[in-house]
Amino acid sequence: MKQKLKLRTRDVLLILIGSTVTSIATKYFFDPAGLVTGGVSGLAIIIKYLTGEYSSLQIPLWVSNLLVNIPIFLFAWKTEGFRSIMRTGLSWLIITAELAIFPEYDLISGNLLLVSVYGGICFGIGTGLLLMARATSGGTDMLGNTLHRYLRQYSVGRLIQFLDGIVVILGAVVFNVEHTLYALISVFIMGKITDWILTQGRTAKCAMIISDCSDEIARSILDDLSRGVTSVSGTGMYSGSSRKILICICSNKDIVEIKDIVKQYDPKAFFVIHDVTEAMGEGFVENAEKWTQ
Secondary structure (H helix, E strand, C coil): CHHHHHHHHHHHHHHHHHHHHHHHHHHHHHHHHCCCCCHHHHHHHHHHHHHHHHCCCCCCHHHHHHHHHHHHHHHHHHHHCHHHHHHHHHHHHHHHHHHHHCCCCCCCCCCHHHHHHHHHHHHHHHHHHHHHCCCCCCCHHHHHHHHCCCCCCCCHHHHHHHHHHHHHHHHHHHCCHHHHHHHHHHHHHHHHHHHHHHHCCCCEEEEEEECCCHHHHHHHHHHHHCCCCEEEEEECCCCCCEEEEEEEEECCCHHHHHHHHHHHHCCCCEEEEEEECCCCCCCCCCCCHHHHC
16 A cells, blocks of 8 residues: 555656646746647647737736646547546646746747747656656647547557657647757657656667677677676578577667677677667566566
8 A cells, every 4th residue: 555655656756846837848948939749738829829929818828838738638538538637637637737837938939040949858757757657738649549440450659659740740730840850859859858757767789690609609798797698599591500699788978898708709700789678677676566567
């Protein structure tokens, strides 16, 4: 019970911090500069601009974020159930409230490059923290996930990209192509920062080694680096001879020393290095279940 309570408290804190950072990115970077990066927040920026430009009643960001998300949440609630949208619902309410109470302030809207970089960093951090708590900011993420139930031929990611693409195109029409190009820089940075937060501390390298000195190489890796090595049998299709294939999952800094070890024993060894998105377990991230619960 205490463990469940601890996890719930952790998730609430992540949702609170992630939602706040996301609100800051929208309110103080993207909105003043007119950068539309997709999602309901991007749509809210467009609505605010159009209503302020062509009518006397400008619709604030928080109103659009609230009203546009209501039908999306009702649709998701009916399709997915309340428990599946509960965390995202909390994030949505926090972001809406913060967009309403945060004061208007123009930080650096005159420099679109700085806006795209720092706005992308902030939004990426917020999105990463929300995803760690198994939540999103709502909008196109939730709609794409829900539509996937009816459009199984398309992946969730493809549907979200399509929905965000529509919003970005609208942004290009309402503002201009220059703003859209800077917005794409933000989208790129957001993705990189989000991925870094979700995999931070768990990235690794996979080394595959084929050598006539495989026993010596494996022993040196085990003794000098204290890294585990797995040996599997392989057959060269050209020569027909059986060879040992060494597989070692190691940290980024260890891969340099492994290269030196291989060169020391067999300069002609066949050596392949792969990127590993996540590595969990002994020697990497202990208690890995905390990341998945």
